[in-house]
Amino acid sequence: MAERLVISIDAMGGDNAPESVIAGVKLAHEKYPDVFFLLYGDEAQIEALAKQNDLDKQAYRVYHTTQTIKADEKPSAAVRYGRESSMWKAIYAVRTGEASAVVSAGNTGALMAMSKICLGTMAGVDRPAIAAIMPTSKQGQDVVALDLGANAECNATNLVEFAIMGSVFYRIVYGEENPSIGLLNIGSEETKGREEIREAAHILRENKDKVNYQGFVEGFDIGAGTTHVVVSDGFSGNVALKAIEGTAKMVKKLFANYSKKSFLAYIGMLFFLPTLLRLKKRVDPRRYNGAMFLGLNGISVKSHGGADEVGYFYAVETAINLAQNDLCEKIRAGLEDVIFSPDDTFKY
Amino acid sequence: MAERLVISIDAMGGDNAPESVIAGVKLAHEKYPDVFFLLYGDEAQIEALAKQNDLDKQAYRVYHTTQTIKADEKPSAAVRYGRESSMWKAIYAVRTGEASAVVSAGNTGALMAMSKICLGTMAGVDRPAIAAIMPTSKQGQDVVALDLGANAECNATNLVEFAIMGSVFYRIVYGEENPSIGLLNIGSEETKGREEIREAAHILRENKDKVNYQGFVEGFDIGAGTTHVVVSDGFSGNVALKAIEGTAKMVKKLFANYSKKSFLAYIGMLFFLPTLLRLKKRVDPRRYNGAMFLGLNGISVKSHGGADEVGYFYAVETAINLAQNDLCEKIRAGLEDVIFSPDDTFKY
Numbered sequence: 001m002a003e004r005l006v007i008s009i010d011a012m013g014g015d016n017a018p019e020s021v022i023a024g025v026k027l028a029h030e031k032y033p034d035v036f037f038l039l040y041g042d043e044a045q046i047e048a049l050a051k052q053n054d055l056d057k058q059a060y061r062v063y064h065t066t067q068t069i070k071a072d073e074k075p076s077a078a079v080r081y082g083r084e085s086s087m088w089k090a091i092y093a094v095r096t097g098e099a100s101a102v103v104s105a106g107n108t109g110a111l112m113a114m115s116k117i118c119l120g121t122m123a124g125v126d127r128p129a130i131a132a133i134m135p136t137s138k139q140g141q142d143v144v145a146l147d148l149g150a151n152a153e154c155n156a157t158n159l160v161e162f163a164i165m166g167s168v169f170y171r172i173v174y175g176e177e178n179p180s181i182g183l184l185n186i187g188s189e190e191t192k193g194r195e196e197i198r199e200a201a202h203i204l205r206e207n208k209d210k211v212n213y214q215g216f217v218e219g220f221d222i223g224a225g226t227t228h229v230v231v232s233d234g235f236s237g238n239v240a241l242k243a244i245e246g247t248a249k250m251v252k253k254l255f256a257n258y259s260k261k262s263f264l265a266y267i268g269m270l271f272f273l274p275t276l277l278r279l280k281k282r283v284d285p286r287r288y289n290g291a292m293f294l295g296l297n298g299i300s301v302k303s304h305g306g307a308d309e310v311g312y313f314y315a316v317e318t319a320i321n322l323a324q325n326d327l328c329e330k331i332r333a334g335l336e337d338v339i340f341s342p343d344d345t346f347k348y
Numbered sequence: 349m350a351e352r353l354v355i356s357i358d359a360m361g362g363d364n365a366p367e368s369v370i371a372g373v374k375l376a377h378e379k380y381p382d383v384f385f386l387l388y389g390d391e392a393q394i395e396a397l398a399k400q401n402d403l404d405k406q407a408y409r410v411y412h413t414t415q416t417i418k419a420d421e422k423p424s425a426a427v428r429y430g431r432e433s434s435m436w437k438a439i440y441a442v443r444t445g446e447a448s449a450v451v452s453a454g455n456t457g458a459l460m461a462m463s464k465i466c467l468g469t470m471a472g473v474d475r476p477a478i479a480a481i482m483p484t485s486k487q488g489q490d491v492v493a494l495d496l497g498a499n500a501e502c503n504a505t506n507l508v509e510f511a512i513m514g515s516v517f518y519r520i521v522y523g524e525e526n527p528s529i530g531l532l533n534i535g536s537e538e539t540k541g542r543e544e545i546r547e548a549a550h551i552l553r554e555n556k557d558k559v560n561y562q563g564f565v566e567g568f569d570i571g572a573g574t575t576h577v578v579v580s581d582g583f584s585g586n587v588a589l590k591a592i593e594g595t596a597k598m599v600k601k602l603f604a605n606y607s608k609k610s611f612l613a614y615i616g617m618l619f620f621l622p623t624l625l626r627l628k629k630r631v632d633p634r635r636y637n638g639a640m641f642l643g644l645n646g647i648s649v650k651s652h653g654g655a656d657e658v659g660y661f662y663a664v665e666t667a668i669n670l671a672q673n674d675l676c677e678k679i680r681a682g683l684e685d686v687i688f689s690p691d692d693t694f695k696y
Contacts, residue, residue: 109540137598139605149534152542186497186586192457194500194583219590223598235542236587238534239580242567243588247595250485250571257487258627268619275613279606 004036007319008099011041012068012086013106015306018042021105022049024312029059031313032320038093040065040086065089069110071305078110079117087111091118094298100323101299103290103315105307111300112150112293119298122328124335127151128295129162130234130302131169132241133288136225143222144170144179145230148291149238156199159183159231163204165294166229167211168334172325176228182217184232184240192216200231210338219243286311290318294331299323352384355667356447359389360416360434361454363654366390369453370397372651372660377407379661380668386441388413388434413437417458419653426458427465435459439466442646448671449647451638451663453655459648460498460641467646470676472683475499476643477510478582478650479517480589481636484573491570492518492527493578496639497586504547507531507579511552513642514577515559516682520673524576530565532580532588540564548579558686567591634659638666642679647671 009025011018018041025037036059039046043064050060067085069078082088087106093099095118104111112130121128129147136143146166151158163181170179183201185193193216204213214227219240222230232240259265281287289311291302299322303315357373359366366389373385384407387394391412398408415433417426430436435454441447443466452459460478469476477495484491494514499506511529518527531549533541541564552561562575567588570578580588607613629635637659639650647670651663 109535135598135602137601137605152534184587186500186583186590187457219587219592220594220597222591223594232587235534236584239532239567239584240587240591242534243570243591244567244595246568246571247592248599249568250483251596251599253485254483254627257485258623262623264619265623268621268623271612271615271619275606275610279602 004034005032005320005323006036006038006093006099007316007323008038008090008093008102009040009316010087010090010102010104010106011039011046012065013104013111013305014303014312015071015105016308017105018045018049020307020309020312022046022055023053023309024307024316025060026053026055027309027313028316028320029056031317033059035320036060038063038090038099040090040093041068063089069107071107073107073110075107075109075113078107079113082110082114088114088118091115091298091300094300095119101301101319103301103303103312103319105303105305105312105315108149108302108305111302115293115296115298115300119296119300122295122297122332122335124339125161125165125295127154127158127161128293129165130291131166131294132291133173134222134241134244135288136223138225141225141228142174143225143228143230144173145222145232145237145241146294147232147234147237148241149234150293151234153235154196154233156196156203159196159200159233160203161295162231163200163211163213163229164335164338165331166231168331168338169292169294169327170228171334172327172330173321174228178212179228180212180214181229181231182214182221182227184222184230184236185216185218188216188218207338287314290315292318292322292327297328299327352382353380353668353671354384354386354441354447355664355671356386356438356441356450357388357664358435358438358450358452358454359387359394360413361452361459361653362651362660363419363453364656365453366393366397368655368657368660370394370403371401371657372655372664373408374401374403375657375661376664376668377404379665381407383668384408386411386438386447388438388441389416411437417455419455421455421458423455423457423461426455427461430458430462436462436466439463439646439648442648443467449649449667451649451651451667453651453653453660453663456497456650456653459650463641463644463646463648467644467648470643470645470680470683472687473509473513473643475502475506475509476641477513478639479514479642480639481521482570482589482592483636484571486573489573489576490522491573491576491578492521493570493580493585493589494642495580495582495585496589497582498641499582501583502544502581504544504551507544507548507581508551509643510579511548511559511561511577512683512686513679514579516679516686517640517642517675518576519682520675520678521669522576526560527576528560528562529577529579530562530569530575532570532578532584533564533566536564536566555686635662638663640666640670640675645676647675
């Protein structure tokens with residue numbers, strides 16, 4: 001029998017934990033019956049939920065933990081005092097090789113800090129970044145955006161590293177040979193924006209045989225799919241990500257409100273339903289749940305804190321896909337190729 | 349006869365200038381027949397377009413200019429070498445009192461720099477900001493966001509000033525007595541984000557009897573209408589604004605694409621049309637065209653560079669409303685009240 005893929009789960013992290021976590025694991029087990037789950041958290045609660053969800057006893061093992069990292073815990077404090085937590089223990093399973101990837105819906109900053117310390121940073125990477133996949137209006141084309149919140153402030157070198165990691169990541173996930181890269185700015189002219197962005201642009205242009213840098217992009221280019229990868233500091237990236245999510249929700253809510261007010265619209269809605277459902281599926285934020293920490297020696301996936309079981313399922317699916325595709329090894333090789341190639345070094 | 353309100357127009361600024369500018373002025377004239385327009389730009393072109401649009405000769409005067417500020421011109425160069433431009437001359441008319449407000453769809457940075465130099469900054473304001481109004485999913489409630497691109501980097505004092513100006517502006521436009529203010533950040537916890545934001549939050553909390561500060565907000569709170577005013581540095585604000593616009597466009601495009609593929613959806617669309625049109629009107633970006641420079645001694649309104657005539661009309665309407673409501677005087681009084689009140693000074 002082939003070895004089973006093992007995913008470790010921080011069962012206590014997230015607004016709806018452990019309920020939606022265990023329900024999400026159940027959905028993942030249905031689709032991936034060969035995957036084995038290590039569940040870290042309160043044993044009594046987890047076992048009760050596993051029973052309630054009718055989760056196959058052969059698909060998981062529970063590790064009882066007594067500590068939970070709070071949503072407002074400072075990352076530095078979490079790292080120092082959180083070693084008995086479900087989050088730390090779940091990450092540690094990746095460090096020891098017991099699991100191939102970890103998933104948590106808990107405190108993002110703590111998960112980042114703990115993953116960094118526990119798993120270590122890849123050679124060639126100064127600062128790991130949070131990357132996520134988002135839908136675009138281009139048919140069948142998604143966009144990878146990073147950093148989405150790991151580093152509130154970044155220098156030019158950080159941005160260049162994000163560009164390389166994002167490019168390699170896009171290639172692995174979508175098989176796109178030479179993904180195009182845009183730097184998020186507030187104008188497309190070369191004189192615009194902050195100094196570090198202009199400097200990063202300069203470095204990327206100097207290395208155009210190694211990375212497919214396209215130039216500055218703006219907020220609207222993310223959803224338009226202008227480039228395959230959009231690179232920014234963690235502050236702007238996080239603001240953009242949440243503004244995009246918020247707008248999608250706003251449109252949905254306004255649409256529902258306006259529809260409710262009209263009988264004609266109600267009739268129309270019935271005809272429209274299949275189309276709306278298809279559209280909803282395409283942009284469903286739950287489908288795009290599961291942000292990755294890129295640049296670490298191990299796969300650590302962050303689920304949205306407010307994810308329901310379907311959202312959590314997608315985060316677990318992301319972890320499974322990345323583990324099956326050996327993400328870390330490929331990013332390492334990609335960075336090696338771009339930055340350290342002995343006869344053709346990357347020019348900083 | 350009452351004195352006519354005069355608006356000066358940079359007829360050469362914008363991607364579709366002067367065509368959409370003059371067509372927009374024509375729409376404005378139809379709604380506001382008492383307003384008089386000073387049109388700065390190429391006389392022959394403007395007169396031809398005025399004739400083509402059948403614009404009443406009593407409603408405008410053309411001032412011939414020979415220079416146009418390019419979209420990629422550096423603001424510093426525009427200020428130094430652009431004194432013969434349609435943009436500078438149009439702003440200058442506000443300085444001399446000939447016009448009550450200026451509208452331009454040209455280079456944002458140049459318009460900001462020129463407006464600042466030509467009109468001067470209000471007492472109590474270190475850095476003027478670009479503010480805009482956006483729709484939210486709350487019924488009948490819009491949000492004012494600033495800064496949207498004037499200042500790529502900001503310190504705590506700048507952010508506090510933006511909060512006060514945004515609050516006064518919201519009060520003037522919507523009559524809301526004590527508008528709520530949120531600081532854009534990447535998390536709602538006090539430990540999150542950049543140093544200058546945490547410091548600004550501290551100052552605003554110290555002055556809670558003077559400004560209705562609610563705390564940190566995130567990207568999704570803009571569209572949710574969590575607070576009346578959202579304050580950020582110009583870089584994040586610009587990214588958020590454009591991400592929001594881009595997402596709205598993406599949803600619209602996907603919606604149209606999916607609808608086209610289904611006959612049922614086509615039938616449904618017919619019933620649905622009135623609702624869609626109402627929704628479209630509510631979120632139509634053209635209706636929300638017209639960003640304001642707050643903190644200057646004069647009203648300067650920036651239209652979207654790509655605005656069509658309807659979009660341009662709304663920018664002109666914004667300028668007319670602000671001039672009629674004496675925006676500058678009220679912001680000055682508001683700042684005076686909040687910052688300089690002799691017996692109860694603002695605590696920096």
